[in-house]
Amino acid sequence: MGVRACRPDSDDSAVTSAPPESPDRRAGRATSKPPPERRSGRWFRPIRVLVTPGCPDPDRSVLQRLPPRLVSPDGPGEPSDTGGPALPPAGPRLRREADRRVGLGLRLWELGSRASTALSLREAAMPLMEDLHAVVGHHIQLGVLDDAEVLFLERLSAPAAVVNYTRIAGRLPLHVSSSGLVLLAHTDADVQQRTLAGPLRAYTPDTITNPGRLRAMLDHVRHEDVAFCPGFIHPDACGIAVPVRSQAGAVVAALAVIVPNDGDARAQVPALRAAARGIGRRLASH
Template identity: 60%
Template sequence: MARAPTGESSIARAARIIAAFTSDETSLTVTEIARRTGLHVATASRLIAELAAHGLLARGPGREVRVGVRLWELAARASPTSSLREAAMPYLEDLHAVVGHHAQLGVLDDDDVLFVERLSARDAVINYTQIAGRLPAHISSCGHVLLAYAPPEVRQRVLRRPMRRYTAATITTPDRLDEAWAAVRRQGYAFLPGHVHDDATGIAVPVRNALTEVVAALSIIVPNDEHAPAGLAALLAAARGVTRTLSGRR
């Protein structure tokens, strides 16, 4: 395994190149990839060529670089979220039909919520989430649910990090976040009006496996008005359905 003078392996450098892409920026130039990874342009170009030869990256018409189909194929085949998404989809579709805005499924990855699936509508309220996209856990209704049931050391790690305020309603202080997570555990759901955007309310509930562990959060994003709580009953019913399905697959 070839190593750089710094001792870093080729695999580590290749992983940094792949990680340079985001859900918003799926196409990058070699120069931009080199800048983001801290690699010399020639080194980045050579590694990109090798990754492209294996289908893990691909070249666009203008020589820009994007994630290759082979990488997507391998990731989809091995993803631990595949069975979760499969179990959730029928209930997610029904939930989306009821609320008419956004219905989504998220899991905790490091200190972020990674969204496994999202169903939306053309005229739905604003929502920043994307499939395979991330949001900081402290601002998301899914994040509040996942952190509420996470091990204490995970919550403490989140509380020690700087937390961006998105709106006046965003909770960014440790004491208030602890109180919010305790409320989630008492009532069984998170209700966050205007925490990510003033016009939107996020409501989320836990999804459990056969061992009753919280493995995901199901949420809806609806307009921030007096009708927002109306979707909670459908959301709770959908989460129970996903939980039953996962429990039956033990």
């Protein structure tokens, strides 16, 4: 018997009969699996919803109708993107909290940590950052350039340290922080031009918001190999950053200290430079 197919708003005169489906075709349809790219594609759906543009909270997206399968624990095993053995379950990909906000679950954290291209940089930097932190006693942070912003991979702090708005996996515009200025000074000209074109947001009266002053600052950073930013983000804090270079001499990161904005701030530069050189040597051996 044929299958009756019609649109909901059609009348009986529009009803047609579809040809019967063969047993072989039904069997093939029942046993067929989606191609690998479709199976692995579901890994990216949770990531897309987490990076919704304009979200007021960069840590968690406010999603009122997220499909339950994205916030439920993983099943007995998920196919790997490379066609290898199934990945074991490791908790929910996303978690929904009491206020219906959605945050990262352990599964996405684990996958992101394994796949991060910054993992070797962080591992090379941590011993030197810890030594520098013991000397400085305030904030030590490691930042990289990402999408015309500085992304902070690591930060060490202390209970009595000066105020600092930076956090691990946090971002800042390139023109406001010492790390951002170091990275901006050594990046491609098109990124520099886009930043100079603005807008250049002011965090304090000392933040550079004039394109001409910013261009002069970048020239100074390239010449002196250090960015000195007293009061750029908070009046009580001074950021100082130097470049971390690869074996080939390319600037791959910025190492910074955030110290009190006083007359002793510049005294941290020699130790900061020594730590950055040590990170570069460790990168070459990784």
